[in-house]
Amino acid sequence: MDYFAFEENGKVWWFSFSSIWAWSTQALQITNPYTKQPLDADTRKRLRALWGFRGRHREPQPEESAVYEQRLCGRLVTICQLFADNGFVDVRPDAFMEFRKAEYTTAFLLLGRDIETVFRPSDPFREKAIRLCARAGEAARHMPPNQYILHSVYTLKWLLFLHKDPYAMAFSVLSALYRC
Numbered sequence: 001m002d003y004f005a006f007e008e009n010g011k012v013w014w015f016s017f018s019s020i021w022a023w024s025t026q027a028l029q030i031t032n033p034y035t036k037q038p039l040d041a042d043t044r045k046r047l048r049a050l051w052g053f054r055g056r057h058r059e060p061q062p063e064e065s066a067v068y069e070q071r072l073c074g075r076l077v078t079i080c081q082l083f084a085d086n087g088f089v090d091v092r093p094d095a096f097m098e099f100r101k102a103e104y105t106t107a108f109l110l111l112g113r114d115i116e117t118v119f120r121p122s123d124p125f126r127e128k129a130i131r132l133c134a135r136a137g138e139a140a141r142h143m144p145p146n147q148y149i150l151h152s153v154y155t156l157k158w159l160l161f162l163h164k165d166p167y168a169m170a171f172s173v174l175s176a177l178y179r180c
Contacts, residue, residue: 025074104152111176
């Protein structure tokens with residue numbers, strides 16, 4: 001799981017997972033670092049799935065920037081990429097870069113209620129998602145603002161990347177963020 005490969009124009013391109021992931025967080029449209037050709041939807045989906053797999057199995061995740069704004073922007077870029085892959089193409093990371101602690105706290109409150117309402121009780125991810133939203137909202141009391149914002153965006157990324165129906169979760173997350 002340390003490498004990632006995809007085919008483009010009859011050639012197979014191999015990358016270390018960390019390097020292709022770091023590259024993918026730089027722009028809304030993920031491209032092949034060498035040819036600058038956009039990656040197809042299936043490849044982008046596999047890339048996100050590998051990130052989720054590594055997280056679920058406690059494999060080391062790629063390092064992020066130590067600079068707060070770069071780390072936040074990279075996380076928001078990956079979230080906006082998923083939004084775009086699900087039809088919400090006009091969502092940009094800068095729309096959320098100025099969110100404050102209170103806005104993320106409100107977003108998790110709204111998102112938790114939406115998940116309870118929208119997702120079926122038989123959905124195995126439903127209860128876990130509700131707990132994640134509740135914990136993220138409660139974390140606001142214990143964390144300084146910048147740390148809480150990074151934590152919140154990371155939690156949103158988990159919710160989006162791990163759900164079997166990314167469209168439904170993307171719609172719910174985006175709806176909660178825009179209502180703040």
